[in-house]
Amino acid sequence: MHTPDLILHHYGTSPFSEKIRLVMGRKKLAWKSVIVPSVMPKPDVVALTGGYRRTPFLQVGADIYCDSSLICDVLEHAQPEPPLYPPHLRGCSRVFAQWADTTLFWTAMTYALQPKGAAHLFTGQPEIGQAFAADRKAMRVNMTQLRPADATSALRSYLRRISSMVEEHEFLFGAEPCVADFATYHSLWFIRVQVTVLADIFAATPAVLEWMDRMAEIGHGRLEPLAGDAAIAVAARSEPAIAEENLLVHSAFQDDHGIRLGSRVSITSESFGAEPTEGELVSATRTHYTLRRSDERAGLLHVHFPRIGYVLREVRQQGG
Template identity: 70%
Template sequence: MPDLILHHYAASPFSEKVRLILGWKQHAWRSVEVPRILPKPDVVALTGGYRKTPFLQIGADIYCDTALIGDVLEHIQPEPTLYPAHLRGVSRVFAQWADSTLFWAAMGYNLQPKGAAHLFAGQPPEAAKAFAADRQAMGSGALRLRPGDAASAYRSYLRRIASMVEEHDFLFGMEPCVADFATYHPLWYTREQVPPVADVLNATPAVLEWMDRMKAFGHGVAEPFDSAHAIALARETEPLPPGQNFLVDSAFQDDHGIPLGSRVTISGEAFGPEPTEGELIAATRTHYSLRREDPRAGVVHVHFPRIGYVLRKVEAA
């Protein structure tokens, strides 16, 4: 079992998604706390620019985005499975909806004035302003719902989720799949991070019962770890070659006319536009991998899912 290092912070909803998967699979892992907003020098030393939370480090390999992290954790420990054979397609499609459409409706509701006031209670006004400016920069291309519109959508989605978990313990049956973990984390944020607005959940008691079942998985066994030590570990470790790095495929799939070995950037499609630049060493059906070198972290391989990310060739000056 490789050493798993999760770079995250406690109130990050997508981090909760991964923490719960780690608990369900009963992984031991190392916990590196990262800042909520820029600057994030230790993050960028490892990722080269990607600053969304969380990311997973295994030695000198850096895995970005929870969709890809799920694939890595499944490859390392296939049972219990995130992707049951009979749900392999629908569970991924549903998870993508939950991580995007449901998430943004929930956050539009969660960060209404009453929720935001609770989040920053006791902090100076500058903290709320800095957080808002940071997220505005990250989400320049993302659709943002006004609180009223977000509330309407969120209530409808909660009723639909309730209709799924009224019949059985989890969304698609008696065992959870990746769709459950993707659906849980924005609702967790409502319940745990902004309780003054969590009464929206009371209309769907079946959802609350499902959330209790999910929460019971816990977070596995986490050991605090320092970001400086994580960077040193990357510097002292050789990244794994493509095809040996806990990702499910290695065959080259060229959809851009960009050959392997090219200098490229990868950036988020709509949220987190900061690019990571490096040498393209893998472009498969499911993911991209870049080789990059950092003065502090040394040579690292940074991995992204294809879906949700934009690949561009760096043109010579």
């Protein structure tokens, strides 16, 4: 049976994309690379996701997997070795990764995108910088954000704590990297590689830099460029996978909302980038939701979201 290609929709400076690119490298996977815009409009993205516009997302035929935490689960199921979630670390690695993808990430981004960092990132491209700032402001509606000085203080503390972990081991929890390493690395990578003018914050924790060097050596696997319209064509000629063939472990319906399968629903992020995706709820397992939707360009699609970090609501029909 032909195994559909792994198609990652991403862009070069995206921190969460770097997380997934490194996971691809760790698992020595071959994948197709679709470069998406960093700001709206994103017509090819929305054609596939139905509204979700955060980066990256993973496409496998006509199945679209949103959020890097869910993508990690998909890649673990597609290629179990080497594991992202070793049995003895399954719980703590996930909890640590969730902290790194949220608290550490926003602390690092606030530090990196203070005026000095933003000016460096968009040197010679003020219009792009302004568009990026406006786009991200729109995505942060109702979010509480640290001030740069407070973020700097917190980041210094977090770096000291991370340093104490990697002074004892090659990686955060031992001799091999797990999902916690990939989730912790990407926001620090953004500062060190993309906002070098502020990378002196690492000077006090050389063990962190040595750990980051070990992570960078993992590489990105075997990638091949693919155009956005070609990825949409792949979806259009594919069928969403049935549960037994899906790259997520199938489990039973878990109803925490009183919303039946087959209902019209919307799913949005709890905070950042809360644009809704609407569709028919066709799966709600203990870990993820799946919506069925159709697009005139991409055809019939299944769009998958993790439960954690996302809000499920029933869409009430007007009139009738």
